[in-house]
Amino acid sequence: MHLQIEVNGRLRAVDVEQREGLYRVVVDGVERMVDAAAVDGTTFSLICLADGRSSQEVGLSPTGLPGEIAVHMPAGVASARVLAGAASRFGRGGGAAQAAGTQQVLAPMPGKVVKILVKAGDDVKARQGLVVVEAMKMENELRSPKDGRVTGVLVAEGASVEAGRLLVVVE
C-alpha cells in the first residue's frame, strides 16, 4: 500500500505491507521492520526491529480539522494527514517558519470577540495582534500568522463566535 503522508508540513512517501507476521514500512526510502500491536482502537505499540527493538507507544487522535490526525509519541505530538492522490496542500506546523499564501485566522475556541485590533487594508507583521477573544475567563490575542495585509475582518466586536469561525483574512 502506497501513501503520501504529510507530517508537520513535510510530505513523506510511505509504503507499508505485511510480511511474516510483521510490517515492512518504508518512509522516504528508509526501511523499517515493525512489530505493531494495537493496544486499543487508537493506541499502538510499535517495536522497530532494526533499531535494537526500540519500543514506542503511538496514539492517534483526530484534531477536528478535516483530515488532520494528531500523532502522540514519546518525542512529542506531530500533526499528520493522508493526502488523496497527488494534490498536496501547504501544511500547518513547521515551528517558527512563516505561513505562506492567503491565511485564514479562525477562532480556536468558542468565545466572545472583545476587541478588533486591525481593519481591512492594514499591513501587519507576523505575530501582530489581530483580534482579542475572551474565553475561559481570559482575554486571548489572536496573532497574524505572517507578514501581510488584512483583506477581510469578518466579525464585529461583541460577537459570540464558535470554534472554527473565520475572523480575519491576511494575504
Added chain:
Amino acid sequence: MHDTVTKVLVANRGEIAVRIIRACREMNVRTVAVYSECDRTALHVRYADEAYAIGANAPRESYLRIDTLVDVARQSGADAVHPGYGFLAENAGFARACRDAGIAFIGPTPEAIDLMGSKTAARAEAMAAGVPVVPGTEAPLGPDVPDADVARLADEVGYPILIKAVAGGGGKGMRTVTRAADLPGALRAARSEALSSFGDPAIYVERRIVRPRHIEIQLLGDHHGTIVPFVERECSIQRRHQKVVEESPSPAVTPALRRRMAEAAAAVARRVGYRNAGTIEFLLDESGEFFFLEMNTRLQVEHPITELVTGTDLVHWQIRIARGERLDLDPGRMLSPVGHAIECRIYAEDPDRDFLPSPGLVTALRAPAGPGIRRDDGGAVAGVVVPVFYDPLIAKLATWAETRPMAIARMARALDEYDVRGIKTTIPFFRWLLTDPDFQAGRIDTTFIDNALAARNGRPFLEVPEDAEHIAAAAVALQALAQKTPAPAGSARPESRWQRTARTEALR
C-alpha cells in the same frame, strides 16, 4: 463556635470540589455538591452524597449565586459551606450570608476577607505589623482621580511601576509601565479591566521589583488565637501573573530566611485575628530582602505541595478549625520540610500558540501513577468535554522525592506518562521547562516564562525529530492499512485486528 461540621456544602466545581469531598469522606462528613447545567455528570456531582442543580453555565448564574447556594445549604441541612478557591472563596458577602443563616463558613471571617481583600488596607495592616511592603500609593485611586495626579504619584513611587486593581487578583486589571509616557494608556486599560472583572475601577500604583521571586507562606489560624505558619512555597514560574509551577521548599530560601518570613506572615495574620487557612505572598528580591505583596484569604490551588513536605492535610485542618478545635501541630516541624515537592498545573491551553485556551472533547487520557505522584483532577477522562465556561485547569500534578533534582526527574517521568488527546495541554511546556538549565539550577524569577517565550520566538516546546516524524508517518500508514483490512467475522476484540490480520496474512 460550631462544634459540629457534619454536612458540608461544597460551593465549587472541578478538582478542588473533588479534593474537598474526598477530605470530608475521610472525616465521615456528609457532602453536598452543586452543579451548573454542563456539570451534571462532573466527578464532584458523582462523588458527593447529595447534589443540587443551581442554574445555567455562566458562573454568575450558578456558582456565583449566593442566594441559591445559601438556599441549597438550608434545604439540604448542611451545617457548613466550603468555598474552595475562585468563585466566591474571597467574597465577604458570601461568608456573611452563611454566618447570617447559621451555617459555618469554612474559611476566615467576613471581616478578615473584607480587610485583606482590599489590597491597600492589607498593605496598611502589613506595615502596622512591622512587615516591609513594596513602595507604592497608600490610598485607592478611584475613577475620579485625574490621570495627572496618578502620574505625579507614579513619579514619587519610581518607575518601573505596576498598576493594580484594588479589588484585583489573578493578574486582571494589572499593567506594567516602564515609562511615564505609557502611563495614560495603561491606566485606561487597567481601569476598564478592573471594572469589568471586579465591578470596581479603583487602582493603586506599586514599584515593580526587578526580577523578583514570588515566595508565599501558608498558614493556619484557629479560633483560640494560635497561628501556625508553614514552610514556604516558591511560585515564581508564572504566566500572565498566574502561577503554573510551584515547589516547596524554595531553592532560594535558607532556614534563617524561612524563619524570618514565617514570623512576618504570622505577625500579619495575628494582627488581623486571622482564622482558618490563608496565605501571605511576598516578593523576594535578588539581595534576599522580602516585601509583603498580598494575602489570599482561602485555600490555595498549590496547597498540595505543602501537604507533601510537611505531612499534613490542610483541608482536614480547615474542617477541624471550623469545628472550634485547637491547632496542635508542632510549629517547628511545619517549618522543617521533608524532601521536595513540585506541582505543575495542567491547563487546557496550547503552549505553542501563546497558551490559547483549548477546551473541547478529551478523546483519550492516561494519567501518570506510581511512587511519589499526587494527582488532583476534576474527572478529566476520555469522553469528557472540558467546558469553555470555567477555568481551564484540568488537573494538578504534584511529585514528591527526597531531593529537588529527583522531584524534577520524577515530574519529567510522570509527564512522559501523561497522555492527553483531543485537547491541547500545557504538558509540552512543562516537559521543556524541566530540562531548562536555569530551572534545574533554581535560577528563576517571575519573568522566567515571558523571557523563555521571547527567546523561543514561536518555536514549539517539543520539537519532533526527523526520526519521530518517520514513526508518525509509519503509524498513520499502519492504521490506514488496518482500516482497509476487514476484521475476521465474529471478532469480539476489534482492537487486536492488527496482530490478527498479520497472522491471517502469514498463513496464506
